[in-house]
Amino acid sequence: MTARLIDGKAFAAALRDRVATAAAAFTQAAGRQPGLAVVLVGEDPASSVYVRSKGKATLAAGMASFEHRLPADTTQETLVALVDRLNADPAVDGILVQLPLPRHIDERAVIARVDPDKDVDGFHPLNAGRLATGLDALVPCTPLGCLMLLRDVHPHLAGLEAVVIGRSNIVGKPMAALLLQESCTVTTVHSRTRDVMAHVRMADIVVAAVGIPGFVQPEWIKPGATVIDVGINRVEGGLVGDVDPRVAEVAGAITPVPGGVGPMTIAVLLRNTVVAASRRAGLAVDPSL
Ligand SMILES: Nc1nc2c(c(=O)[nH]1)N[C@@H](CN(C=O)c1ccc(C(=O)N[C@@H](CCC(=O)O)C(=O)O)cc1)CN2
Ligand SMILES: [Mg+2]
Numbered sequence: 001m002t003a004r005l006i007d008g009k010a011f012a013a014a015l016r017d018r019v020a021t022a023a024a025a026f027t028q029a030a031g032r033q034p035g036l037a038v039v040l041v042g043e044d045p046a047s048s049v050y051v052r053s054k055g056k057a058t059l060a061a062g063m064a065s066f067e068h069r070l071p072a073d074t075t076q077e078t079l080v081a082l083v084d085r086l087n088a089d090p091a092v093d094g095i096l097v098q099l100p101l102p103r104h105i106d107e108r109a110v111i112a113r114v115d116p117d118k119d120v121d122g123f124h125p126l127n128a129g130r131l132a133t134g135l136d137a138l139v140p141c142t143p144l145g146c147l148m149l150l151r152d153v154h155p156h157l158a159g160l161e162a163v164v165i166g167r168s169n170i171v172g173k174p175m176a177a178l179l180l181q182e183s184c185t186v187t188t189v190h191s192r193t194r195d196v197m198a199h200v201r202m203a204d205i206v207v208a209a210v211g212i213p214g215f216v217q218p219e220w221i222k223p224g225a226t227v228i229d230v231g232i233n234r235v236e237g238g239l240v241g242d243v244d245p246r247v248a249e250v251a252g253a254i255t256p257v258p259g260g261v262g263p264m265t266i267a268v269l270l271r272n273t274v275v276a277a278s279r280r281a282g283l284a285v286d287p288s289l
Contacts, residue, residue, distance in 0.1 A: 023061050037094065038065070047100075079110055087118065128174065139272070141269045161184070167188050213231065218249060
């Protein structure tokens with residue numbers, strides 16, 4: 001068996017088109033464009049590329065882009081003061097502070113400072129709590145992108161066994177919460193799990209978000225299972241995921257790296273910005289988003 005490749009690039013392009021339509025409708029109704037502010041501290045090359053891509057994609061979707069690049073030695077106070085200004089700026093609907101931040105900055109304190117209604121990353125504890133309790137929330141972009149791909153493969157997710165590998169606040173935990181919300185039977189495995197394979201073997205859906213190149217092995221996979229590879233590991237010779245490529249010989253459907261989950265992250269960010277703008281303006285959220 002060779003798994004069907006899930007084309008995240010094409011799915012993301014279609015989502016960006018729907019976002020552009022919704023952004024145009026918002027602009028018409030509100031008399032201004034939805035606005036996204038992205039903050040980058042330091043010069044990490046990958047982060048710099050992501051921030052540039054976000055700015056370009058924001059403009060291409062018909063939204064206003066506000067880019068703030070700060071030097072690596074920016075103090076906590078300066079960064080928090082910028083977040084406060086963006087919180088107060090009516091033209092800004094979404095605020096994203098690119099991670100990772102330099103080590104001298106308290107990441108949690110910065111995330112908690114962002115107005116939860118503008119928290120298009122969905123990282124604020126209030127949005128995490130809203131997601132966990134089934135309330136309307138801004139949901140982290142990467143896991144929501146994974147869920148969109150999964151819904152496409154499995155129109156009926158309820159009752160499926162899902163295993164999430166990794167428990168980060170950015171991917172693993174919100175991914176598990178989203179799958180639980182879809183009535184999957186969800187298990188999260190992590191570095192202290194005694195027998196990772198025993199859990200993964202039972203899964204209809206495997207989401208790998210550990211940051212270890214090629215971690216998930218073909219013999220762990222139930223034949224026909226759907227495998228979502230969130231890993232973006234830069235190794236000699238290019239970009240590889242958290243899933244061994246031979247898994248494609250066992251799985252029913254799998255996301256490639258690159259071109260799977262990665263492109264969904266920015267498309268969902270644009271989607272979250274239009275959602276945040278609509279809610280802030282008291283307008284209905286486009287149901288196609
Ligand atoms: N504040 C945030 N910081 C970070 C996030 C985030 O969602 N919010 N996610 C990642 C980085 N990221 C966006 O910021 C991101 C990662 C990967 C991609 C992507 O399109 N990947 C492509 C490959 C691109 C390449 O060749 O390098 C793919 O996988 O196909 C987009 C965005 C950490 N920080
Ligand atoms: Mg730190």
